[in-house]
Each structure stands twice: as structure tokens, then as C-alpha cells.
Amino acid sequence: MADDREADRLKALEERIAKAKRANDPKPHTDEHYSRANLAWRMVIELVAGLMIGFGIGYGLDTLLGTMPVFLMIFTMLGFAAGVQTMVRSAREIQEKHLADEAESKKD
Numbered sequence: 001m002a003d004d005r006e007a008d009r010l011k012a013l014e015e016r017i018a019k020a021k022r023a024n025d026p027k028p029h030t031d032e033h034y035s036r037a038n039l040a041w042r043m044v045i046e047l048v049a050g051l052m053i054g055f056g057i058g059y060g061l062d063t064l065l066g067t068m069p070v071f072l073m074i075f076t077m078l079g080f081a082a083g084v085q086t087m088v089r090s091a092r093e094i095q096e097k098h099l100a101d102e103a104e105s106k107k108d
Contacts, residue, residue: 057071
């Protein structure tokens with residue numbers, strides 16, 4: 001009987017030690033928290049990339065077809081819309097991750 005209690009105490013101690021070691025382990029790079037400035041730059045880059053791609057496609061089509069501002073305007077607007085959509089998707093992803101982190105911290 002005394003051996004059973006001692007074994008249980010030893011097992012509980014080992015679990016506490018393992019938990020303490022996991023708490024002090026460095027987090028993997030994918031779990032790294034980024035600052036708000038980095039997230040803002042990411043969104044700005046997504047918007048500018050969408051605009052530039054749309055502008056490039058529109059300018060290229062206008063040059064090939066000889067219809068100077070028509071496709072340029074259309075594809076620049078489409079690029080802007082795609083950039084905004086990508087920004088919204090990124091913001092939603094960041095918000096979901098933040099909410100999940102808060103729920104996990106409250107659970108512990």
C-alpha cells in the first residue's frame with residue numbers, strides 16, 4: 001500500500017516536472033507572435049501587390065490591343081478589389097488566431 005502511494009506521488013511529480021519543462025521550451029517559429037506594425041505592413045504589401053499586378057495586366061493588354069486606358073483602368077480596379085479582399089482575409093485570419101489564443105489562455 002505504501003508503495004502504491006509512493007508510486008502515485010512519484011508519477012505526479014514527474015508530470016509536474018514535464019509540464020514545467022514544456023512551459024519553458026522556446027516556441028516554434030510558426031507560433032511566433034508578430035507585432036501590429038508587421039501585420040500592418042503585410043496588409044499594405046498585399047494591397048499594393050494587387051494594384052501592381054492589376055496595373056501590369058491592364059497596361060500589357062492595352063499595349064497589345066492599342067486601347068490605351070480601357071483595360072488599364074479595369075484591371076487596376078480589379079487589382080485593388082483583389083488586394084482589399086486579401087487584406088480582409090488576412091485580418092480575419094489574424095483575428096481568429098487571436099481569439100483562439102485568448103480562449104486557450106483562459107482555459108489554462
